[in-house]
Amino acid sequence: MLFYIFAAIAVLSGAYMVLTRNLLYAGFSLLLTLLSVAAIYVLLFADFVAVTQLMVYIGGVLVLILFGIMLSSRVHDKSVMSENTNVGWGITISLLTLIGLSYTIWQAGFSSLPWIQQAGTDVLAGQKSTVQLIGVKLMTDFVLPFEIASLLLLIALMGAAYIATDKQKV
């Protein structure tokens, strides 16, 4: 039941993000969507992913996006409003995507796949929290992607700082 409430909040605020023209309203409805997706992660036994979503998306990406809105438009004039373009094509393509994806999900019957049937409903239900499991996995099976991720973050940090500096003033 909780899942459906959070799913409804996520979809409705996502739809409002598309429908509204005000950039700030769009940013805050994206906040609501990300929060409800984090809640759904908790319901799916992914507590660490939920906390990461809260810290990285809401604490990081969303703040960055709000900064981007405020720095790339003057709040008091019209540029905080965003016009739409290609509305007909956009609605057509996204409706086709939605219908195609729903039909595929409906036809595929993922719940009756052998490995899902074999695994039962919830492998993780016995765990109290996934944090220890994720830590062990990161340091054993996934240590190479972990290190590459740290390198990627360093490169992204330096690249973003380099791109955003004003070269004329230096």
Added chain:
Amino acid sequence: MLTQVSLEHILLLSAALFTIGILAVITKRHAVVVLMGIELIFNAANLNLVAFSRHDPQLIQGQLFSLFVILVAAAEAAVALAIVLRVYQHFKTANLNQIVSKEG
């Protein structure tokens, strides 16, 4: 009781979020809103990964993958917003159509 959400419903929610993200990317003119649509698409993909990870007999490979997706999304957002800021300083607008027409 909470665990009885069927896999299909989660996948349908993820499809809906993906569609909304696609719609935002196609129809919005402001570069930052296009970025928000891309973030929604990332979230839809993550939801799929976490949903399948619930049934993974080898335990939470999907959750680990979704952690890496979140990480790459954060790096992408930082670099993309830096680019948007530079473009705004250069063209005095963040409207994608105007930028394209100015560049010719």
